[in-house]
Every structure is written in structure tokens, then in C-alpha cells.
Amino acid sequence: MTCEGCAAKVSSTLKQIPSVQNVDINLEQGEATIEMERHIASSELQDILKDYPKYQLSEKNVTMHQNVFAPIAEPEKTWLETYKPIVLIFSYILTISLIAGFSNGIFDYMTAMRVFMAGFFLTFSFFKMLNLRGFADSYSMYDVVARKFKGWGYLYAFLELALGLAFALNFEPFLTNLVTLIVMTISIIGVLKSVLNKKKIQCACLGTVFNLPMSTVTIIEDGLMILMSLAMLFLM
Template sequence: MTHTYQLTGMTCSSCEDKVKKALKLVENITNVEVSKENNTATITMDKHVALSDLQNALESKYQISTINHNETIEQTRSWLETYKPILLIFFYISLVTGLIQSKNHHFDLMEAMRHFMAGFFLVFSFFKMLNLKGFAESYMMYDVLAKKIPAWGYVYAFIELGLGIAYLLNFNPLITNSATFIVMNISIIGVLQSVLNKKKIQCACLGAVFNLPMSTVTIIEDGLMIMMSLIMLLTFL
């Protein structure tokens, strides 16, 4: 995509070069054309870059602003494009779960959560298995246990597969939900650290197949599994 911005503060050709070089260093920007006469910068990017990121890349005397596009709309569109794989996965798992429940005489929350978690772990483990080595290498970049024990990344993918099968077969719910609660709590620690420290690293939730950034979306998906397993554990008390 290409956007043209108003860019003020340039007074000479040296300013043009300085601004052009600074903007080209911003992630996902592929080309920059700057005009001192028109006070504009035409920027081509692989995916939308926030206006604040562009401004942060420039010296304070240069001010950049939008001209022909709505920044809020572009950011929303970019977010949807980035997280489209996860959103589709959650939609399909939710759809299948709902269709199963539609055959019951009444909505069974425990059964619905069990089927949802089965789908979640089976699908997510599938993507990890497509490139197990790539997943393990990405996972050890932020997971607290995988950093210390690199083999944990390989083991984790099979644990997810095992949990998916266990939920599908309704195997010993106490053990299955306890394992989920423990494993996901360990997993979410590294995610929280990365997001809070604003580290721009790839999330390994879908293995190495999709280039998804670590964000609050990752926290939500891990937190959802923790919450569901806890709810089902509490039914045994």
C-alpha cells in the first residue's frame, strides 16, 4: 500500500535525504519519496505503519500528518489483516462447537468448553507440527521454560496435541484440566513479559507458518484456555 503524507520542517535537500533515510529504516516500509517543495512524503509499505511510528522515526523538527487517508480505519484494517488467521480459527472452532450444541436439548456449557478446547489444541498443534523446528526456535525467544530447556519447545507441541485428544475423548477431566492450567500458566508468563516490555518478536502460537506479532491477542488466547480449564476444575470441588 502507498500513502502520501504532509511533512513539514524540511528546509534543504539535506533535510530530504535525512528524512528519507530515517523513514526507510522503519519496519515494513519499502520505498520513500520526499518533496521539500510540496512538503510531502509518499511512502510505500508492506502493511500499514502507524503515524506515531513514522513520527518517532523523525527528528522533532519534522512533523508528519495524514492527507488522504483515515488513520483509524487503516489501523483497524491492518489489525484485521494481521490477525486474520487467528480470527478465522476461533470462528471455525466456535462454529463447530455451536453446531454440536444445537443438537442438544439444552446448551451444555461444560461440554461446549471441552469441545472448544479440543479444537483449539488440535488446530494449534497442527500448525506447530508443520514446522516443528521453526516453532521451537521461535518459542525459545520468549517462553521462560524453553529459554532454559530448548527441548521444551518440541515437547510443548506434542503436549498440545495430547491435550486436544484428551478433551475430545473426555479423558480424565481432572488430570486434563490440571495439565492445561499448569502448562498455559507457564506459557503466559513469557507472553506477558514480552508484551509489557514491548518486544517486537514473532508469536509462535501458530508455529512458524504465520508471522504474527506478540500482542494482547496472544495473552487473550492463553488466558481463555486458563479460564476455561479453571472453570472446569472448579466443578470438581
């Protein structure tokens, strides 16, 4: 590794392993110090870096620390506790969308859907922008395009921002919905593969601010945007 970008990529990738607590990379010495809840063989660590063959790991100095007292296990979170950020965000956006739909006294479902789409993309792009590099690294773990073209992760965040503004301004509705349909369809492919393969990785939908696991919730989230863009295309 010769640059901070390489170090960030390796660190972010290794942290996807549930038992890895921290990764500290020394660029000058070309070494990585990995703190783990349990010992993980270098072969297992290398396996998660299989998409980056130029980064090779080998054990240099393994130190085991045994606690005198048994560690206190964190209570398992409920579904609502885990996905509380997404539930709150969707609730706020849905409320605003319903209010906008009733603004003229008669419910306008097209306006409600357009406002919902605007709120969705603007909010989610905001969280991605908070740590653009971290999002791009996480996104490349499962997205079919980002795995081959790392720059897509960076472009995707700005594309979401552009779509959010387009929906908010009602700019070229047909084109905006068509682009949304294409982008979200591509996005859901990687999500489906990860969930079906039961990969325990972080969902990058809200960037790196919240540690949300990839699950059927992510599928529903992307699927909803696909259905809404389809509906708006057929009903306009």
C-alpha cells in the same frame, strides 16, 4: 557453527529483527550473509544473540545498495488483517463448539467448552508440527521454560496434541484440565513479559506459518484457556 541445527537457530533468531530480510549461513566458512532494509550494527545483531554467547558476530564485508527509486512502502495492515488467521480459527472452533453444546436440544456448556479446548489444541498443534524446529526456535525467544530448555519447544507441540486428543475423547477430565491450567499458566508468563517489555517478536502460537506479532491478542488467547480450564475444574 558446526551443524544445521546451529545455523537454523541463528538464522531464526536474527530474522526476528524487523529490518532483517534474509539470513544465509555458510557452515563451511563460518560466515553469515544478512540482508537488511537498513544497516544494523554488529553489536545490535549480537545483542539479540545474547542468550547464545558461543555465537559471535563481526562485520567482514558491508555492501550498501542504494535504490534509484524510492521503495514503495507497504500499507500498514489493519488489526483484522494482521490477526485474520486467529480470528478465523477461533470462529470455526467456536461455531463447532456451540453446535456440539446444543446437540441434545439443551445447551451443555461443559460439552461446548470441552469441544472448544479440543479444537484449540488440535488446531494449534497442527500448525506447530508443520515446522517443529522453527516453532521451537521462535518459542525459545520468549517462553520462560524454552529459553532454558530448548527441548521444551518440541515437547510443547506434542503436549498440545495430547491435550487436544484428551479433550476430544473426554479422557480423565480432571487431570486433563489440571495439566492445561499448569501448562497455559507457565506459557502466559513469557507472553506477558514480552508484551509488557514491548518486544517486537513473532508469536509462535501458530508456528511459523503465519507471521503474527506478539500482542495482547496472545495474552487473551492464553488467558481464555486458563479461565476455561479453571471453570471446568470447578464445575465438574
